[in-house]
């Protein structure tokens with residue numbers, strides 16, 4: 319069966335649905351008209367079936383377990399979608415005056431206040447469009463801060479070796495030199511090494527806590543104090559705050575700036591599911607640099623966009639940014655309440671520890687410590703014994719209808735799989751996952767060669783990664799080309 323629209327259809331089929339497609343020509347400038355475009359001529363039912371077929375091949379959290387560590391693919395409650403679909407929100411004009419948009423402004427204000435309270439920050443900007451955008455927003459704020467206090471020569475950003483790749487990238491994009499800080503054998507940031515890198519050039523230290531190994535940085539107070547003593551700022555990567563919401567606050571740990579991913583922790587869809595939202599929070603001393611405008615509440619309890627923020631780095635996104643993503647996150651917050659959010663954090667941690675305990679006799683768990691919302695395991699021993707790699711296990715999971723965990727990252731763990739079950743999964747799902755993994759490990763010992771064949775049942779079988787790597791600089795060639803005998807057509 320053909321799988322691309324270009325391979326389907328026949329001349330004249332679609333013409334029944336568009337009465338006089340040719341008639342449109344008279345409205346278009348002649349120099350924009352093409353004599354021939356390879357657009358397939360399709361019957362409506364072909365189109366309907368094609369897209370239904372594609373939607374069935376899609377992998378989504380509504381169909382399957384999605385334990386993708388450091389990416390929190392948690393369930394997206396359908397109530398969020400209902401809220402984001404309210405006509406009062408969807409029909410709002412971007413230029414609506416403040417007094418014609420009081421409800422929407424109130425929602426933004428309330429969300430901003432809620433996030434400030436939950437994370438221990440003085441103020442938030444809800445503007446950044448995603449996590450990495452939040453990071454660079456905060457780095458620009460840090461730069462502006464140091465310039466304002468006459469310390470613009472500080473140009474070093476310290477980043478632990480387990481950090482998400484966007485951290486060093488964001489720091490480098492504002493011109494900071496990135497210095498990597500090693501981890502200890504306990505999977506925590508090496509405080510001694512960090513201290514030895516601190517001096518008058520230190521601008522920012524970017525940290526994730528719990529870190530990307532899923533472990534809580536228990537020396538965090540010592541770290542934030544040391545960086546502050548050296549005159550630097552502490553930045554918190556809060557993309558995956560699923561273990562801490564309602565339990566602890568980055569502000570209390572001593573962080574000055576942070577970003578969140580509403581499209582991870584706050585249940586907004588992502589990964590092809592829609593635009594994200596990466597709010598940035600700041601301490602009282604740095605809040606004046608936040609992007610503008612920010613929603614304020616006047617003495618008469620009316621809401622307005624405040625543009626009078628002279629020290630702001632300026633807008634980082636047009637209009638209200640991804641407003642409907644914020645509406646979804648707001649729905650999640652008010653449905654759960656503070657108690658519900660805390661419970662979700664506890665369940666996320668419980669589920670991660672449950673899976674860790676179930677699989678630690680089959681795969682090595684290098685830092686076998688109480689984990690938070692995720693943990694990292696390693697197939698290195700399995701590879702030594704059988705030749706089977708973490709990649710092969712991940713491919714085998716796809717056959718069982720489970721999304722592959724994050725692989726080969728953080729780099730400090732060889733052959734690693736990073737597993738994050740999230741709070742909404744049931745015990746049955748987690749048990750089934752552990753059993754699937756157990757069966758794959760057994761197959762690796764019994765018949766290692768067969769593992770290289772997996773997956774067997776996915777729409778696309780194993781891709782030739784070596785060839786993709788070799789061709790990458792020539793262009794991978796994902797564009798459809800007509801078969802050679804039809805090229806002249």
Ligand SMILES: *Cc1c(COP(=O)(O)O)cnc(C)c1O
Pocket residue numbers: 388389448449450451482484526555557558579594596
């Ligand atoms: C996902 C993630 C980011 C980046 O977020 P995007 O929205 O993808 O830009 C940053 N840090 C961590 C730890 C993440 O997991």
